[in-house]
Amino acid sequence: MKNRTIALAITLVIALSLGVFSTLPGVLAIGEVTPTPAAQPQPTQPPAPAEPLDDAAVEALFDQALSAFQEGNFEEAIRVMDEVLAADPENAEAWIVRGLAYGQQGDFERSIDDVTQAILLVPWAWDFYTFRGDAYAQAGEFNEALNDYSTALELNPRYAQAHASRSAVLRLLSRNDEARIYETIAQGIASFENGSGVDAVGLYSDAISLAGGDERALAYAYYNRGLAFYTLEDLTSAIEDYTEAARNYPDMHDAYLARGIAYREDGDIELAGVDFLRRIELLENETVTETVPLGDTRDVEMAYGNVYRLSFEGRGGDNVTLTARDLEGVSVDPLIVLLNEAGEPIAGDDDFGGGLDSLIEDFRLPSDGIYTLVVSHANGGFNGVVRVTLGCTADIC
Secondary structure, three states, X not given: OHHHHHHHHHHHHHHHOOOHXXXXXXXXXXOOOOOOOOOOOOOOOOOOOOOOXXXXXHHHHHHHHHHHHHOOOHHHXXXXXXXXXXXXXXXXXXXXXXXXXXXHOOOHHHHHHHHHHHHHHOOOOHHHHHHHHXXXXXXXXXXXXXXXXXXXXXXXXXXHHHHHHHHHHHHHOOOHHXXXXXXXXHHHHHHHHOXXXXXXXXXXXXXXXXXXOOHHHHHHHHHHHHHHHHHOOOHHHHHHHHHHHHHHOOOOHHHHHHHXXXXXXXXXXXXXXXXXXXXXXXXXXXXXXXXXXXXXEEEEEEXXXXXXXXXXXXXXXXXXXXXXXXXXXXXXXXXXEEEOOOOOEXXXXXXXXXXXXXXXXXXXXXXXXXXXXXEEEOOOXXXXXXXXXXXXXXXXX
16 A cells, blocks of 8 residues: 555645645745744654554545545545544654645645654655655745755655755745756656657756756766666766766765666676665665575565675685565565675676566676675665575585
8 A cells, every 4th residue: 555655645746736836935035035944843643543443444544535635625634644643653654645635724834744754754755855845845944945855856866846846946045047957957857757868868968067066966967867878778878977976976876876787787797786885885774694505595674775795605616696586576676786705896786687686697706705695775666575595506505
């Protein structure tokens, strides 16, 4: 239910926010001072449930509230979602939908509180930050809105809504030159998503020209142009743009992931591993280290920022095949890197195993020693069980 709900919530907020910025409070005419940001809101707590509800009953209530929301009956959506949250206070999507409903009623303080609670539960959800940024903007708290859009773009520089919302708020602050950069990037993403890679390249090139010395904006424009070049099968230009993105924003994890994918596609499995390891380490927040024998299989629980480091003894000249697969078919997206005894990446993969699965196939170990397979995730999905197999030639298993 949750993946479906996130997608639906995104659709709802985009549809309902098409006219959002025409209704923002006009408190900032040219030359006026930016308002001081308000203190960080505290999340609203749901009422205690009258009686326990099972999962099916909670989902039925959720669907009821969502239907009310879609029909524009926001008061009813809030009332029913109160019941959902009383039964399931860790339902991030319920906090989001109720927060959006409050926003549609003009109660931006409660909207901000609810979306904040969702962010506490799912701190990597870029769309949640954009929702809260829009609520801040509608409340006239423009600095807070810009901070949230920045966080959304750090998490996902491909998110057009965050670029567009940031542009709209910058225009309200009379920062029109900056606004044009993000507006142009948003237009480029729209062209790219509509299948026009050539038009997207042109728009991103315009954004690069507009960005001047704005390193963060340059990183976003170069990164997105690299994606367009990649889909146009221009790997050389894609790699060059991803390199520029990383140069301008060294902690931009998606730049390393994208460049690693391009290197892998271009046949350089070692450079792919270097970039994938950089990406993994930038997001790493929980690590499990384990020693396993060659020929073994491990099932690992993946979540955002989880990293597994599985060490094994290898002999120079032996061939190994290393796989990481989505065991339950929930669209978890494994990412793997093989390290030598010195901890240096010598191979890496994202999707060569078919679908979102990872595969380093028939790889010859360069010397005797302890090798480590690093397992984490790419962008296709974070949560689920990943089956890791350390395959080997028959004589060493």
